[in-house]
Amino acid sequence: MAKNFQHIRPKLAALLIVICLISLFLAAESVRIAWATRLGKSSKVADLRKAVSLDPTNPDLHYRLGMAEVFDLENPDALDGTEQLDLATHLNPRETRYWSALASACQFEGKSNCAGDAIARTLALSAMAPRIHWEAANYYLWANQQEKAFNQFRRLLELDPSYAGPTFRASLGAAGDPQVVYDAVLTPAAHPKLKLAYLNFLSSREYGDFAFHIWKALAASKTPIAFSDADQYLEDLISARKYQEALSVWNDLEIRGLVPQSDDSSNLVFNGSFEHFPLNAGFDWRYHQEPYTAVRFENRQRCAGGGCLRLDFSDVENHQDEPVYQIVPVRPDQTYLLTARVRSVNIVSDSGPRLRVTDPACQDCLTTLTNAVVGTTPWHQLTLRFRTGPQTAAVRVSVWRARSLGYPTEILGTLWVDQVSLRSEAEVTAQVEKSGGPPDGK
Incomplete structure (x- = not known):
């Protein structure tokens, strides 16, 4: 048996040596890969080059080195960087970000064929x-292939409408013609929200006329539109004081049933009796809640008519306040009569709420107020006569309260407002003469 052990002893020793060598090799490989991985996390080109030399078959290290070399702001090496990115794509041709980076590097170097091939692979x-369609579209713009670029932009918006703003800026910057962009990027089949986003984009720039053209085409079509989709365009028009265009949009929404029908077409104030809960937008009442003024809309049980506005004041810090207002288109150089029914309970202040009319474009040109409402009063009428200026296109009708200059400075109590009406004085006079009495609500 000893003789047999003597015989196999050299073989065991050889096996142990092989195992030790393999273990050492694997350990060395682990150390090499670990060190390359650690260096590969660096942003320094020198470290990344060492990482690549330690692990030359790792495509991600070539990718990181290529990106660092091409886009190094201080010492760029675009030639070697592009080669590193190309190596990454050969080592792993199914990784999109490698091709995307190669496309950017080739484009940076002006190599259109290389960039085009890489874009096609992405x-x-x-x-x-x-993101890939966004990059492709911008590459095609750079390569002066506008049709391909617009095709990519169109597909991009189909996949992700949140790219609408950047897409419209890039497309319009390239084409210079909003009609070309509308036809090529949006197409008749585009979602209505995208078309509305485009007209919002145009209206905020110098293409308001074309935006209005798009709106009228949408309004005349059977395309479904939600008020929330059109609201931004309407607000842009009102903010730009394009009141006639805004009123046209408002009327289109009314025809579609997205805005309640006005009960009295002769009353310039919309929803003057608060029979519909205000939209807080457009030409309806706008309101905001403050800690010291609660805005409510009540039913007919407590109102003079079908509904009414209720304001509860609890302001002990003497704020100037305008909790409710409405923008009303009017004509220049015209005399108007504003009336409203109001009542109050325990309004404590020497500066109570009033109705106020101002010109949004020029408050110095037109600002007028009714008497303040204080104490406890039954339903009664407030009347305000005013004349618009030569440039007045709209007025802001509001419930407004000025800071008190006396004692007590706070304001407490409740005000109800109903049957707010604005008509031209000439119309009121003609109606009185025709009917032999004051018009309804006067």
Whole structure:
């Protein structure tokens, strides 16, 4: 048996040596890969080059080195960086970000064929990724291939409408014509929200006329539109003081049933009796809640008519306040009569709430107020006569309270407002002469 052990002893020793060598090799490989991985996390080009030399078959290290070399602001090496990115794509040709980076590097170097091939590979690998279509569209613009660029922009918006703003800026900057962009990027089949986003984009720039053209085409079509989708365009028009266009949009929404029908077409104030809960937008009443003024809309049980506005004041810090207002289009150089029914309970202040009319474009040109409402009063009428200026296109009708200059400075109590009406004095006079008495609500 001893002789047999003597015989196999050299073989065991050889096996142990092989195992030790393999273990040492694996340990060395682990150390090499670990060190390369650690260096690969650096942003320094020198460290990344060492990482690549330690692990030359790792595509991610070539990718990181290529990105660092191409886009190094201080010492760029675009030539080697592009080669590193190309190596990354060969080591792993199914990784989209490698092709995307190579496309950017080639474009940076002005190599259109290289960039175009890389862009085509990114589209083939990630056809459903919005970012890839964004990159492709911008490449095609750079390569002066506008039709391909617009095709990519159109597909991008189909995948992700949140790219609408950047897409419209890039497309319009390239084409210079909003009609070209509308036809090529949106197309008749585009979602209404995208078309409305485009007209919002145009209206905020110097293409308001074309935006209005898009709106009228949408309004005349059977395309479903929600008020929330059109609200931004309407607000842009009102903010720009394009009141006639805004009124046209408002009327279109009214025809579609997205805005309640006005009960009295001769009353310039919309929803003057608060029969509909205000939209807080457009030409309806706008309101905001403050800690010291609660805004409510009540039913007919407590109102003079079908509904009414209720304001509860609890202001002990003497704020100037305008909790409710409405923008009303009017004509210049015209005399108007504003009336409203109001009542109050325990309003404690020497500066009570009033109705106020101002010109949003020029308060110095037109600002007028009714008497203040204080104490406890039954339903009674407030009347305000005013004349618009030569440039007045709209007025702001509001419930307004000035800071008190006397004692007590706070304001407490409740005010109800109903049957707010604004008519031209000439119309009121003609109605009185025709009917032999004052018009309804006067």
